[in-house]
Each structure stands twice: as structure tokens, then as C-alpha cells.
Amino acid sequence: MIEEGHCVVDEQEATAADWYRKAAEAGVVQAQSNFGLMLMKGKGVPKDERAAVDWFVRAAEQGDPDVQNWLGLCYQDGRCGVAPDDAEAARWYTAAAESGDPDAMSWLGTLYKEGRGVPKDDARALEYFMAAANAGCQSALDELRNRGLSP
Incomplete structure (x- = not known):
């Protein structure tokens, strides 16, 4: 998977976002925060700050400081x-x-x-x-x- 801070080629962003979304939906904390970042920045998915915050809250509620x-x-x-x-x-x-x-x-x-x-x-x-x-x-x-x- 591709994490924040690493170089991501545009055509890989949608694939990365899809994998992060799947892992996030399965409850993986790091994936929830990374998918939130992709939503916040509009990387691989349409930019959606409100949805990003929702994913950040899910990760935060699981204890990610x-x-x-x-x-x-x-x-x-x-x-x-x-x-x-x-x-x-x-x-x-x-x-x-x-x-x-x-x-x-x-x-x-x-x-x-x-x-x-x-x-x-x-x-x-x-x-x-x-x-x-x-x-x-x-x-x-x-x-x-x-x-x-x-x-």
C-alpha cells in the first residue's frame, strides 16, 4: 500500500484509495486515517472534507493519538x-x-x-x-x- 509522504503516481492514487477504503471499512486504524487524508486532499477520490473528518473520527475513537x-x-x-x-x-x-x-x-x-x-x-x-x-x-x-x- 502507499502511505502518506511517499511518492504516488496519479494512476496509482485511485487504486491506493480503494485499498485504503476497504481496509478502513474493516476497521484498520491506519487505513482510516490514510483514507481520510486522501479524501481531504482529493487524491485518488473526489475531495470531501466532511467524509475525511468522519474517517479521522473513526481512527481517533480507536485511540490514534x-x-x-x-x-x-x-x-x-x-x-x-x-x-x-x-x-x-x-x-x-x-x-x-x-x-x-x-x-x-x-x-x-x-x-x-x-x-x-x-x-x-x-x-x-x-x-x-x-x-x-x-x-x-x-x-x-x-x-x-x-x-x-x-x-
């Missing part, structure tokens, strides 16, 4: 054909953070710091920034430095 973080970004910024929704962004960032995703921890820290989608809570924000920084997240390290702190 990368997709959970991606959905957080989609909802935070109103990308991917969804309306901005900070509470939904926080939900997906929380799921990814619980799986150890440092970027999601940092984004969740930002939401708590700003009170977006969650109650404003500086102590909780700091906890997430510290955890993310300890996992090597540069944006969290920068946030801590701006506060005069280190992990």
Missing part, C-alpha cells in the same frame, strides 16, 4: 471543513494528551491558559506545559521560558 491531535487542530482553527469549536478541540487534545502526545499537551495547556473550550485554569495549563516540555515539545519549552520557568 496523531489523529486525535489533528482533530483538535481542525476544531480549534475551523479547518478540515468543520466549524471552530474549542470544546471539541479540547476533547480531542485531551484524548491525545492522555496517550502521551506532547503537542496535544501543549495545545491543551494553551486552551486552559486562555479559557477556550475549558475553564481558565493557570495551574492546569502549567501542568500540561510542563508535561509537554518534559516530552520535548518546543512550543511548551518556549511557553515555560516566557514564564521564567524550566521543566
